[in-house]
Amino acid sequence: MSIDIPTICLTNIGPLITLSVAGLLLLLFDAFSGKAIKKAHFHQFSLVAVAIALLQTVLLWNRQTSDFSRMIYVDNFSFFFNIIFLLGTGISIILSVHYLENYKKNYGEYYALMLFAAVGMMLMAAGGNLVIIFLGVEILSIPIYILSGLFREDLKSNEAALKYLLLGAFSSAFLLFGIAMLYGGTATFYLADLAAFIKKNGMNGYTYVGMGLLIVGFGFKVSLAPFHMWTPDVYEGAPTSITAFMSVGTKAAAFAAFVRVFLEVFPSVRMEWDLLLWVAAVATMTVGNVTALAQTNIKRMLAYSSIAHAGYILVGLIAGNQLGATGILYYLLAYTLMNLGAFGVVIAVARKKDSYLNIYDYSGLAFQYPGLAAVMTVFLFSLVGMPPTAGFLGKFYIFSAAVQAGYIWLVIIAVINSLISVYYYLRITVIMYMQPAEADLGPVAVTPVVNATLIISALAVLLIGIFPGAIFQLAMNSIKIFGS
Amino acid sequence: MNFPILSILILLPMVGVALIMMLNRENQWVIKGTAMAVALLEFAVSLPLWFWFDSNTAQMQFVELYPWVPSYGISYYVGIDGISLLLVMLTTFITPICVLACWEDVQDKVKEFMICLLFLQTGMIGVFVALDLFLFYVFWEVMLIPMYLLIGVWGNPARRIYAAVKFFIYTMVGSLLMLVAILVLYFYNAKVTGVYTFDLLKMYGLNIPFEMQFWMFLAFGLAFAIKVPMFPVHTWLPDAHTEAPTVGSVILAAVLLKMGTYGFLRFNMPLFPEAAWYFVPLFSILAVIGIIYGALVSLVQVDLKRLVAFSSVSHLGFVMLGLFSYNMAGVQGGIIQMINHGLSTGALFLIVGMIYERRHTRMIADFGGISKVMPIFATIFMIVTLSSIGLPGLNGFVGEFLILLGAFKANKIYAIFAATGVIFAAAYMLWMFQRVMFGVVTNEKNKNLKDLSMREVVVLLPVLLFIVWIGVYPNTFLEKTKASTANFVAYMEKAKATKVAAADVIMKGDQR
Numbered sequence: 001m002s003i004d005i006p007t008i009c010l011t012n013i014g015p016l017i018t019l020s021v022a023g024l025l026l027l028l029f030d031a032f033s034g035k036a037i038k039k040a041h042f043h044q045f046s047l048v049a050v051a052i053a054l055l056q057t058v059l060l061w062n063r064q065t066s067d068f069s070r071m072i073y074v075d076n077f078s079f080f081f082n083i084i085f086l087l088g089t090g091i092s093i094i095l096s097v098h099y100l101e102n103y104k105k106n107y108g109e110y111y112a113l114m115l116f117a118a119v120g121m122m123l124m125a126a127g128g129n130l131v132i133i134f135l136g137v138e139i140l141s142i143p144i145y146i147l148s149g150l151f152r153e154d155l156k157s158n159e160a161a162l163k164y165l166l167l168g169a170f171s172s173a174f175l176l177f178g179i180a181m182l183y184g185g186t187a188t189f190y191l192a193d194l195a196a197f198i199k200k201n202g203m204n205g206y207t208y209v210g211m212g213l214l215i216v217g218f219g220f221k222v223s224l225a226p227f228h229m230w231t232p233d234v235y236e237g238a239p240t241s242i243t244a245f246m247s248v249g250t251k252a253a254a255f256a257a258f259v260r261v262f263l264e265v266f267p268s269v270r271m272e273w274d275l276l277l278w279v280a281a282v283a284t285m286t287v288g289n290v291t292a293l294a295q296t297n298i299k300r301m302l303a304y305s306s307i308a309h310a311g312y313i314l315v316g317l318i319a320g321n322q323l324g325a326t327g328i329l330y331y332l333l334a335y336t337l338m339n340l341g342a343f344g345v346v347i348a349v350a351r352k353k354d355s356y357l358n359i360y361d362y363s364g365l366a367f368q369y370p371g372l373a374a375v376m377t378v379f380l381f382s383l384v385g386m387p388p389t390a391g392f393l394g395k396f397y398i399f400s401a402a403v404q405a406g407y408i409w410l411v412i413i414a415v416i417n418s419l420i421s422v423y424y425y426l427r428i429t430v431i432m433y434m435q436p437a438e439a440d441l442g443p444v445a446v447t448p449v450v451n452a453t454l455i456i457s458a459l460a461v462l463l464i465g466i467f468p469g470a471i472f473q474l475a476m477n478s479i480k481i482f483g484s
Numbered sequence: 485m486n487f488p489i490l491s492i493l494i495l496l497p498m499v500g501v502a503l504i505m506m507l508n509r510e511n512q513w514v515i516k517g518t519a520m521a522v523a524l525l526e527f528a529v530s531l532p533l534w535f536w537f538d539s540n541t542a543q544m545q546f547v548e549l550y551p552w553v554p555s556y557g558i559s560y561y562v563g564i565d566g567i568s569l570l571l572v573m574l575t576t577f578i579t580p581i582c583v584l585a586c587w588e589d590v591q592d593k594v595k596e597f598m599i600c601l602l603f604l605q606t607g608m609i610g611v612f613v614a615l616d617l618f619l620f621y622v623f624w625e626v627m628l629i630p631m632y633l634l635i636g637v638w639g640n641p642a643r644r645i646y647a648a649v650k651f652f653i654y655t656m657v658g659s660l661l662m663l664v665a666i667l668v669l670y671f672y673n674a675k676v677t678g679v680y681t682f683d684l685l686k687m688y689g690l691n692i693p694f695e696m697q698f699w700m701f702l703a704f705g706l707a708f709a710i711k712v713p714m715f716p717v718h719t720w721l722p723d724a725h726t727e728a729p730t731v732g733s734v735i736l737a738a739v740l741l742k743m744g745t746y747g748f749l750r751f752n753m754p755l756f757p758e759a760a761w762y763f764v765p766l767f768s769i770l771a772v773i774g775i776i777y778g779a780l781v782s783l784v785q786v787d788l789k790r791l792v793a794f795s796s797v798s799h800l801g802f803v804m805l806g807l808f809s810y811n812m813a814g815v816q817g818g819i820i821q822m823i824n825h826g827l828s829t830g831a832l833f834l835i836v837g838m839i840y841e842r843r844h845t846r847m848i849a850d851f852g853g854i855s856k857v858m859p860i861f862a863t864i865f866m867i868v869t870l871s872s873i874g875l876p877g878l879n880g881f882v883g884e885f886l887i888l889l890g891a892f893k894a895n896k897i898y899a900i901f902a903a904t905g906v907i908f909a910a911a912y913m914l915w916m917f918q919r920v921m922f923g924v925v926t927n928e929k930n931k932n933l934k935d936l937s938m939r940e941v942v943v944l945l946p947v948l949l950f951i952v953w954i955g956v957y958p959n960t961f962l963e964k965t966k967a968s969t970a971n972f973v974a975y976m977e978k979a980k981a982t983k984v985a986a987a988d989v990i991m992k993g994d995q996r
Contacts, residue, residue: 367593386629387622396663403667411667415660422656426632426649434636434645469553476555 012067012074013126014060015053015082016119022049023115030108043097046111050090050118057082062477066128070190073128073260076478080329081125081256084336085249089118091340092245094453098445099241099347105150113143114245121253125260130179130189133257137175137221140253141168144246148238160237167220167230175217181210194265203269211266211273215280218261221254222310225283232291235303240350243299244343247306248336255313259328262317263482270320277318278410285311285417292424298346298359301424302339305383308421309335312398315414319401325482327397329475334390334464338382341457345376348446348454356441359428364437369444371451373432375458380425382461385418389465397472489533490546490562490613493576496526497602497609504602509595516587519598523580526605530576537569539964542971544615544685552619557670557680561616566968567749567819568612570961571742574826575608577946578738582731585834585943589730589841590638597638600630601731608739612746617666618682620751621659624743628655631740634732635724647720647727654720658707665703669755672696688754688975694762701759704752705767711744714767714804715774718797725793730837733789737796737833738826745803745822749815753807754972757979761810768808768891772901774801779908783915788839788846791916792832795872798905799825805902806887810976814890815969816962821883823961824954828871828880831947835865838940842933848916853925858935862921864944869917871951873910879954 010017026042057079065074093114100106120140127133145168149161183189185206186197198207216227223231235243266273288308295301313331316324349365349372350356366373382391395418402411446454464471500522507515537545544563552560564572582601590597607627614620636648666682673687674680692700710717721741725733753760778798785791803825806818838861839854840846855862867878874880884906892899925931936944954961 370596381629387625392622392625399664400667400670403664404671408664408668411664412661415664419653419656419660422653423649426652430636430645430649433633434648469555472553472555 009067011056012060012063012065013072014056015086016122018049018053018056019115019119019122022046023112023119026108026112026115030112040106042106042108042111043093046093046115047090049115050086050093053118054083054086054090057086064481070192071129071132072123072126073481074126075481076474077260077329077481078122078126078256080475080478081252081332082122084252084333085118085121085125087333088245088248088252088336088340089114091336091344091453091457092241092249094449095244095340095344095347096241098447098450099239102351103151103239105239107150110147110150113147117143117147117245117249121249121256124253125256127257127260128191130182130191130194130261133261134172134176134179136253136257137172137217140250141172144242144250147242148234148246150239150242154237156237157239158237160234163230163237164234171217171220171227174213174220178210178213178217181206181213183210185210191261191264195267198265199268203272208272211269212276214261215273215276218254218258219280222251222258222313223284223307224280224310224314225287225307228284228287228307228310231307232300232303235306236297236299240299240343240347243303244340244347247302247343248332248339251306251310251313252332252336255310255317255328255332259317259325263320263325267320267482274318274320277314278407281311281314281318281410282413283311284308284314285414289417289420289424293420295424296359297357298362298428299357301359302342302346305421305424306339308417309339309383311417312395312414315402315407315410316398318407318410319398319405321401321405322476322479322482323397323404324401325479326472326475327394327401329478330390330397330468330471331394333471333475334382334394334461337457337461337464338379338389338391341375341379341454341461342383344450344454344457345372345379348372348444348450349441351442351444359431360435360438361441362428362431363435364432365441366433368437368441372444372446372454375454376432377429378458378461380428382465384422384425387465388462390461390468391465393465393468393472488548489529490564490609491548492529493526493572493609494562494606494613496529497522497605500602501599501606504595504598507595512591512594515594515598516583519602520580520583522602523576523583523605527576527580530573533564533569534573534964537564537566537964539566539967542566542967547615552616556618556682557674558618558682559616560619561683562610562613562619563615564613566965567746567972569964570819570823571612571739571746572609574742574823575605575612575739577950578735578826578830579605581830581834581943581946582734584939585734585837586729586731587939589837593637597634600633601735604630604634604735608735608743611743615684616682617670617684617687617751620684621663621666624659627740627743628652631732631736634735635728638729638732639727642727643723644727647723650720651724654710654717655707658710658717661703662707665700668696669700684751684755690755692756692758694758697756697759698762701752701756701763704747704755705763708744708747708752709770711747712741712800712804713744713797714770715777715797715801716770718774718778721797722790722793725796725833726787726789730833730840733793733833733837734830737792738830741796741800742822742826745800745807745818748804748807749819749972753810754975757976760976761980764808764810764894768805768895768898771801771804771808772898772905774798775805775902775905776908779905779912782912783908785912786848788836788848788916788920789833790846791848791912792829792836795832795909795912796825796829798909799829799872802884802887802902802905805891805898806883809887809890809894810973810980811890811893812969812973813886814894815973816965817883817886817888817890819965819969820879820954820958820961821887824871824879824883824951827947827950827954828868831864831868831944831951832872834943834947835861835868838936843929848919850927851920851930852923852927853921854930854933855921856925857930857933860936860941864936864941864948865921866917867948867951868944869913871955873913874906877952877955879951879958882954882958 123136292304610623
């Protein structure tokens with residue numbers, strides 16, 4: 001009897017290895033170095049790891065294969081998402097440094113957990129097998145459960161962690177059950193085999209249930225209505241730097257898996273799921289935007305806005321065409337930049353112990369700190385979807401994909417929702433520019449690195465908004481794997 | 485003609501923005517001087533457009549075409565014809581006047597103010613020269629931001645935020661639906677011709693089924709009607725006008741409102757000609773209602789600025805009526821009336837601003853007998869008032885006369901009702917003028933008002949020059965628009981005759 005030992009090329013998962021090793025090393029340093037190694041260097045170490053992983057991803061670009069017995073897809077789709085995740089992780093790390101020092105919570109495991117979460121995200125984007133995707137979800141989720149509860153003394157942080165853990169466990173269960181159902185119906189975990197099976201034999205009872213449960217599971221992670229209940233509380237309670245990380249990273253990762261599974265496995269039964277998602281998208285956008293109108297805590301407002309953005313992105317998935325998938329990739333990149341940017345400003349203004357989180361704390365900011373207010377304005381207008389920002393182009397691509405696919409009413413509902421969102425994003429600019437400071441804001445200290453990050457993000461938002469061609473082309477290249 | 489004048493016009497204000505950003509905010513005079521220099525230079529750069537413009541052709545001129553997002557068929561495509569020429573000139577003409585007008589008026593956050601003003605200019609020029617639907621949409625939206633800030637930051641403290649947000653949201657309602665319509669049009673064009681493009685001129689003469697035209701006309705029409713503003717979506721205008729700083733009101737009246745009427749002429753009507761004919765009764769009736777309603781409401785205003793704002797509703801009603809007559813006189817009258825309204829209402833806002841600066845009130849009841857105290861002011865105010873009423877010899881008459889002529893040819897009933905608007909205009913303007921300027925000085929505070937300074941006269945004189953010029957010899961301006969208008973009218977006639985817009989050759993611009 002001979003055992004086939006599959007050939008494995010480790011460079012294919014180079015970025016994942018780099019981040020995992022870096023995370024483990026950080027844990028070791030933290031445990032054994034005592035006070036010898038300054039914790040101040042941990043973030044630099046993780047940034048270097050992220051940079052190396054980014055480089056590895058770029059070098060892998062255009063390689064198209066699958067590895068680890070077809071468990072892992074090595075393709076541009078996953079690389080594009082890797083870039084999004086790494087950008088998100090890198091910016092979040094930069095934003096964290098000062099924030100953690102303020103709280104005196106500069107634990108070594110913080111950065112290690114962030115790196116592990118990034119590994120989970122990458123697995124979700126690259127998974128060619130439902131089990132790998134599930135593993136990715138767990139590797140991503142567990143660090144984030146811990147990180148949202150980082151402030152042990154803070155009730156809200158505790159609440160956030162517990163809530164996220166409980167609901168996250170539920171969603172994992174749904175996901176797992178869905179996977180089991182699909183296995184029951186088709187006897188395979190592999191996406192490619194699932195697709196072939198369904199194409200050949202059509203759907204059966206098990207696969208229907210499985211598909212529905214997958215929607216629920218992914219829906220939790222991207223916070224689709226009606227599975228969005230956890231989002232505002234978790235976003236509000238978690239440390240702001242983690243909220244920022246989670247709002248872009250988790251969402252992008254879940255969408256990566258969502259898009260990959262639905263466009264690869266279920267395209268032949270689009271009719272069956274698009275109505276379901278249509279309703280979910282409309283509900284998500286509407287619930288997110290309408291509820292955001294009433295928020296006065298900026299973290300909660302951004303939480304609801306992130307729900308609404310999940311709705312817009314879902315429109316691209318419903319469109320289900322090349323343009324839609326390209327639009328999703330572009331949108332998620334834009335969203336990563338603009339949302340992290342907005343959270344960066346929130347962190348800067350909130351300062352010690354998050355004492356300035358009310359939106360009225362921003363009054364008069366524009367004339368005390370014009371630079372900070374200006375970048376915030378760029379991010380907000382990008383979130384609204386005003387040209388010439390990346391946010392506009394993202395919406396433009398997604399909406400045009402939906403129009404192309406014939407979902408005109410969905411697009412009309414989506415633009416009406418964008419209109420609602422104008423009001424609450426605009427309110428922040430109103431407060432910053434048009435209202436005198438209610439109380440003296442006091443000094444807002446922004447470290448040069450954070451400053452540079454915010455400015456670069458804002459410029460990037462404008463730049464890829466004005467010259468979207470290159471990014472669009474990259475995204476286009478990345479979705480070639482989906483046939484239709 | 486290879487010199488990229490239009491791109492320079494678009495970019496120059498942005499260069500100004502960059503320059504001003506680098507200046508120290510303490511040096512107010514340097515900032516204002518830089519803004520003034522940029523605005524004047526911009527005007528100078530735009531002059532060749534006027535002189536080199538070939539008025540014998542309806543083709544697009546000064547065309548520049550570069551791919552922007554080629555995979556999507558988006559290009560940077562700009563060019564002007566007779567219709568946009570006048571509006572571009574109006575924009576470059578009014579901006580230096582605005583900078584000069586706010587020379588002493590704006591003391592607070594001068595730097596940001598000038599940045600907004602120049603940024604706005606880029607947006608306005610862009611809207612008028614864009615020939616790519618996507619590019620047009622980008623400029624259309626971009627221009628919202630600085631205007632929103634102008635109203636919201638430098639407006640009247642009491643209600644500026646309300647007015648700014650209302651302005652923003654109203655405009656967004658229309659433009660987002662327009663975006664959907666643009667996308668539908670884009671994919672329809674791609675389906676029919678197989679070419680993915682946002683090129684406006686290629687979409688003219690596309691044979692669109694009537695039902696689709698119907699909805700798209702409404703989607704585009706709503707965006708433009710809000711901007712015009714037509715009754716009943718005009719309600720943002722009185723608030724925005726009243727609360728905006730003087731310069732904001734001037735630009736709003738002179739240029740921004742014209743984007744709505746221009747949009748109808750450039751996009752709505754030629755893109756969806758069948759629907760355009762179908763909707764004539766609806767839009768004409770709304771225009772007539774606007775004329776009469778605006779005039780009647782002006783009659784009862786107690787606030788000078790609000791009165792001028794409502795008179796805009798009435799004047800723009802005339803423009804819309806003229807455009808929807810689809811004949812030579814009506815459309816030409818509509819175009820010239822756009823310019824007239826820009827000049828006379830712009831001047832009225834400047835005048836109201838000047839008196840507000842002195843008295844810090846805009847209530848008509850607070851004034852009276854001003855003509856004795858401020859003779860120069862009174863003279864200029866009188867001329868502008870008469871121009872706004874439409875006195876023969878001044879610009880307003882030319883526009884209104886042509887519009888009524890055109891409207892009469894198209895449908896007598898609309899014209900008869902619209903003509904009453906002229907009478908109402910005389911009533912509310914003259915009554916206002918009488919209460920403000922004549923009589924005895926009843927209010928102590930009015931006794932020692934200073935007459936206009938040299939700067940203020942310089943601000944108003946160029947406007948007066950054109951008010952008289954258009955009034956006495958409108959041909960200078962009419963001949964520029966003639967070819968384009970004739971082309972438009974022929975196109976619309978053909979669409980009516982065949983009920984199919986197969987006229988692919990006409991309206992097709994220079995495709996270099």
